[in-house]
Amino acid sequence: MLFRKFGGKNMTSNRLSETQKLAYKENGYLIGLPPVFNRSEVNKLNEGLSELSEFLLPGETHFHMNGWHSSSRWLYDICANPQILDYVEDLLGPDFYMWGTHFFSKKPGSKETVSWHQDAPYWPLNPHNSVTVWVAFTDVDEQNGAMQVISGTHREGLIKHRSSEDSTNVLGLELENSGKKQQSLWYSGPVKFRSMTMP
Numbered sequence: 174m175l176f177r178k179f180g181g182k183n184m185t186s187n188r189l190s191e192t193q194k195l196a197y198k199e200n201g202y203l204i205g206l207p208p209v210f211n212r213s214e215v216n217k218l219n220e221g222l223s224e225l226s227e228f229l230l231p232g233e234t235h236f237h238m239n240g241w242h243s244s245s246r247w248l249y250d251i252c253a254n255p256q257i258l259d260y261v262e263d264l265l266g267p268d269f270y271m272w273g274t275h276f277f278s279k280k281p282g283s284k285e286t287v288s289w290h291q292d293a294p295y296w297p298l299n300p301h302n303s304v305t306v307w308v309a310f311t312d313v314d315e316q317n318g319a320m321q322v323i324s325g326t327h328r329e330g331l332i333k334h335r336s337s338e339d340s341t342n343v344l345g346l347e348l349e350n351s352g353k354k355q356q357s358l359w360y361s362g363p364v365k366f367r368s369m370t371m372p
């Protein structure tokens with residue numbers, strides 16, 4: 174679906190500053206934005222997720238909720254949140270297409286891991302001019318599954334991936350050489366934006 178935004182008299186929205194846009198360009202990700210959802214909206218997000226989970230088949234997990242925005246109005250509306258769209262517009266320009274959604278749910282004590290990866294090898298897009306919006310449904314920190322990024326790697330283009338033999342990895346691929354790179358950790362703020370070629 175194509176999003177085209179219409180202004181409204183009473184709509185207030187934060188926009189990205191030039192400094193934030195430059196930081197995104199330089200680092201490949203953006204964090205530290207004001208919350209998009211307040212506490213009671215976050216509670217509603219979790220209620221909605223719980224209702225949507227009832228459509229999972231036996232044996233399936235939240236990870237199988239892939240692309241469900243095309244059949245769930247609730248999920249579609251999260252993606253079409255005006256504040257999120259404004260941030261994406263500030264990074265991509267006014268015409269963009271939202272084509273994918275995916276849930277990564279980290280249950281307490283779970284052994285599941287998400288390997289170092291770029292999104293680009295998974296996505297049928299060319300050119301790789303895309304933004305991932307990562308929305309946390311709970312507070313996140315180092316202990317409960319915050320995301321990590323390797324700053325600046327989006328400027329290296331597509332990095333070589335190999336099949337992952339790690340049975341705890343929920344993804345099929347992993348970066349061939351992530352170990353040597355400097356890692357940085359995300360653990361603040363519920364919504365983050367990331368370039369498609371950023372691990």
Ligand SMILES: O=C(O)CCC(=O)C(=O)O
Nearest residue numbers: 277287292305307318320
């Ligand atoms: O939330 C996560 O741990 C993984 C998310 C992810 O892999 C992604 O946004 O590409």
